Amino acid sequence: MSYNKNHSNYKYKNKNRNYHTNDYKKDEVVKGENKVNEVKKIDTHKEKKHPFVNFFLFLTLLSSLAFFGITLWKGQDQVDFFPSLVSSLLLVVFSILFVAICVTNPRRKKGTIVLGSFFLLLFNIFGGVNTLNLVSIPALGQVEDFTGKSLTDVVKWASKNKVTLNQDYEYSDMISAYNIISQDVSEGTKIKDVKELTVSVSDGPNPEKEIIVPEMVGWDSERVVNYVLDNYLNNVLVEFVESEKAEDTLIEQSKSGSMKRSDELKLTFSLGEEKDNSDVKLIDLTNKSEFEATFYLKQHRIKYEIEKDFSNKIERGNVSKQSKKAGTMVKVDNDDDKVVITISKGKSIKVPDLKKMSMVEITEWVVLNKLKLEFTNQYDDSVKENDVISTNYSKGDKIEQGTTIKVVISKGQLVMEDFKSFDEFREWADKYNIIYEEKHEFNEDVPQGQVISYSYKKGDTIKNGDSVIVTISDGKECKVPNVVGMTKSKAIDALEDAGLNYNFVTQSSSKTKNTVIRQSISAGSKVSNGTTITITLSSGKATEYREENNSSSSSSSSNSSSGSSSTSKPESKPEPTPAPTCDKSQGNTLNIQAGSNGEETKKIIAQLNPNHKFSWNFVTSCPNGDTTPGSVCISLDGQWKNYCDTITVTIVK
Numbered sequence: 001m002s003y004n005k006n007h008s009n010y011k012y013k014n015k016n017r018n019y020h021t022n023d024y025k026k027d028e029v030v031k032g033e034n035k036v037n038e039v040k041k042i043d044t045h046k047e048k049k050h051p052f053v054n055f056f057l058f059l060t061l062l063s064s065l066a067f068f069g070i071t072l073w074k075g076q077d078q079v080d081f082f083p084s085l086v087s088s089l090l091l092v093v094f095s096i097l098f099v100a101i102c103v104t105n106p107r108r109k110k111g112t113i114v115l116g117s118f119f120l121l122l123f124n125i126f127g128g129v130n131t132l133n134l135v136s137i138p139a140l141g142q143v144e145d146f147t148g149k150s151l152t153d154v155v156k157w158a159s160k161n162k163v164t165l166n167q168d169y170e171y172s173d174m175i176s177a178y179n180i181i182s183q184d185v186s187e188g189t190k191i192k193d194v195k196e197l198t199v200s201v202s203d204g205p206n207p208e209k210e211i212i213v214p215e216m217v218g219w220d221s222e223r224v225v226n227y228v229l230d231n232y233l234n235n236v237l238v239e240f241v242e243s244e245k246a247e248d249t250l251i252e253q254s255k256s257g258s259m260k261r262s263d264e265l266k267l268t269f270s271l272g273e274e275k276d277n278s279d280v281k282l283i284d285l286t287n288k289s290e291f292e293a294t295f296y297l298k299q300h301r302i303k304y305e306i307e308k309d310f311s312n313k314i315e316r317g318n319v320s321k322q323s324k325k326a327g328t329m330v331k332v333d334n335d336d337d338k339v340v341i342t343i344s345k346g347k348s349i350k351v352p353d354l355k356k357m358s359m360v361e362i363t364e365w366v367v368l369n370k371l372k373l374e375f376t377n378q379y380d381d382s383v384k385e386n387d388v389i390s391t392n393y394s395k396g397d398k399i400e401q402g403t404t405i406k407v408v409i410s411k412g413q414l415v416m417e418d419f420k421s422f423d424e425f426r427e428w429a430d431k432y433n434i435i436y437e438e439k440h441e442f443n444e445d446v447p448q449g450q451v452i453s454y455s456y457k458k459g460d461t462i463k464n465g466d467s468v469i470v471t472i473s474d475g476k477e478c479k480v481p482n483v484v485g486m487t488k489s490k491a492i493d494a495l496e497d498a499g500l501n502y503n504f505v506t507q508s509s510s511k512t513k514n515t516v517i518r519q520s521i522s523a524g525s526k527v528s529n530g531t532t533i534t535i536t537l538s539s540g541k542a543t544e545y546r547e548e549n550n551s552s553s554s555s556s557s558s559n560s561s562s563g564s565s566s567t568s569k570p571e572s573k574p575e576p577t578p579a580p581t582c583d584k585s586q587g588n589t590l591n592i593q594a595g596s597n598g599e600e601t602k603k604i605i606a607q608l609n610p611n612h613k614f615s616w617n618f619v620t621s622c623p624n625g626d627t628t629p630g631s632v633c634i635s636l637d638g639q640w641k642n643y644c645d646t647i648t649v650t651i652v653k
Helices: 002-047 051-077 081-104 110-131 151-160 221-230 290-299 359-368 422-431 488-498 541-562 598-608
Strands: 164-170 180-183 196-202 210-213 236-241 250-253 257-260 265-270 304-309 319-322 339-344 372-378 388-391 404-410 435-441 451-454 467-473 477-479 501-507 516-519 526-528 532-538 587-589 613-619 640-642 646-652
Touching: 051 081, 051 110, 081 110, 151 164, 151 196, 151 359, 164 372, 221 265, 221 290, 236 290, 290 304, 290 339, 359 372, 359 404, 422 435, 422 451, 422 467, 435 598, 488 501, 488 532, 598 613, 598 646
Parallel strands: 164 196, 236 265, 304 339, 372 404, 435 467, 501 532, 613 646
Antiparallel strands: 180 196, 210 257, 250 265, 319 339, 388 404, 451 467, 477 526, 516 532, 587 640
């Protein structure tokens, strides 16, 4: 029975297994049908075509190849040619792979492919035109190359990046006026490392430039006029005379070869053998240069006068109007039929309120009106940073083209900086007209000449008119010993113990030879460690000379008294004591520093140069125009001078 039960269970289990197997087979059939449907769908996708997408892919691949070709052709002139070539080559490989994947992928999405192709195409086009220098991509955070660009562009850039802009005007035949010739900061320099930028601005052709003028005799008038204009000759005198030479041919010139553009050049042209006295039909001279207009009038023997007036339309130096209209018949060589031409002085420029304008607006106004511009910077706690403090022309003033506009721009509040040396501080203070005073005191810890302290700490605000007091070390304090009466060796020991330097001079004296009879700095004086003191030693010569004189006088007296028959001779006068000599090989370099006024400068110089002799000349102004109180007019600092000669120092009192 148990067997049957088990057998029955076995059959039941098999029956269930068959049931599950049938279900599995049914699932397989369903999945197979789904796969067939998916394949059909895929086939359906394959059958669909997207010509717009394929066109975009083709353009992308073509642009990558074009970019590579441009880099290979034009990129050789660039510093980074090899990296650019490798980058463009990798871009071509990437584009090929990108196009291949997009074309062969059956599940591609049209929108994604078009978007990717568009950006890749845009990158290739932009890179190509940049390599061809059709556009310039400014480097972010770096100084640009401003060569050839307008001054206005540089001012905008400097204002935006908070860089102080300095301008120098130079003549240039190649760069148009108000465009940049050069800059002192290299292209690519990080802006964070740049505080100031100085640019050279073109002022147009140099009227004083020296050029080589060829021998032009035999040239026709048109060729000569073109040469004069192309080479900016500005002092050419022209005349026409009867000659057997061909009409309008140059027959004589006053000079050739090396000459300045402003040098006078006389040119004589031929009128031909016979004058033509028929009336001349006047042409339109408007907008022609003065040289061109007067050349034409002389060439056709038309009498003329020149007037000058402002013109808002005609460029300065060109004809703005003529008294007779173009087409009018004018008599030749007739004073009663003169033509009056008016030469433009340019615009009559009315100065706006520059204090209410920004640096960019002022620059645009200057360039538009063909003026010159000079910016300077100054700290001012009452004027906002980058605003105008002052100008050399006020609102409503009338000026001509070419006038220089001087503008002082505020740097805002003056904040004390950190300085490595007094010279660095002094350069900074002089640049921004900061008032400062020098004080000197002894200090064992700070070497002589270095700054002990400033009256303002780093970061402190210095208000307008405030003075910065600079305390400078005179080094370790030394007390001068009294060495008068000592021997030379003892004096040396005493001076070295005191920390002083010394030199010796000799002078005849009744004292024993090599005994100290004088010292240049009095005993007890307080001086800096290492100060040089001059010691005068006795040479003993004066004593020996007097003793010899006395002995010879005694023998002469005894001789005259013993022999009454001998002829008496007049008593000879003793020779004067020779003046003390000074050793001019002894000396030192001068240390010249200025104070806040004449007396303070005198005191400082005398204290720093105790062994030299000075005479003082106080003036209200130096020959170079410097009126700063305490200034030394003639530079003596660092010059070697001996201790014998007297040095004249001229100081602004």
